[in-house]
Amino acid sequence: MTSSNDQIKSTSIRSYQLPLTKVKSIIKLDNNTRMISQDSVYVLTLATEEFIRMLTRDAHNSMKQCASKRLDRLHIFSSINTNPLYEFLDGSFD
């Protein structure tokens, strides 16, 4: 069976930065998850990267609002509490 994972990895347009195998093993941690296609792992990885960029931008904005010189955890917290999109992150951390 061809490894489509290897094929995706070898595409010259390196359009993703998170390793697919790592993302897949994180997905597999949940015992309830059923089998997932490689294409799905790829799309999920891309979505995660987009999420990081989005959260970084929001945290950055928070930082600018506080006129801070350094991006801190607080700024990320602030974004999480402000934007309803990040609600799923609530309560996941101390």
Added chain:
Amino acid sequence: MIDSSNNSGNEDDDKCVPRAAVYKMIKDCTQHIRVSGEAKEFFVQCCNEFIHTLALQANTVCEQQTKRLVHPDHIVTALNNMGFGSYKTKCLNAMETAQEEIAQKRRKLHGKPTSIYTDDELRQKQELLFQQAREEAQQLEDDDWARTQELSKEALRKKLEATRTDDDNYDD
């Protein structure tokens, strides 16, 4: 695709997106801004959480459609459900591009063997190799013929020697 999830508790660190990759992405977005170590760590945790949540959502969508395999469409639906529908275009475009590349490579692989030379150049090279082979074969033949000649001459000479010895030796 067999589920081989590890339940060992202290492997949590391993089941985490690589920090370096996350830092790089953050750096690309923030460039000259300093980011605290705690913030970086927090980004990593958020990242993991996102993967878990999205995977779970996609799994639910998949179940609802009574499918056994999670498909990219399920991921997209899950993104919509979570409110991240804006990611859809970018993700799907990138996937299409990747699939096109893979298809192209496959076509090349199953087609003619790739070569840096054109067909004509390859033909010329082949002809050259044939020519060389012909010359070498000719040379071998010539050498062989020459050796045979030598051996015959030698044999003849010895024969003459043999007949002469009987008559001439007494002269010395």
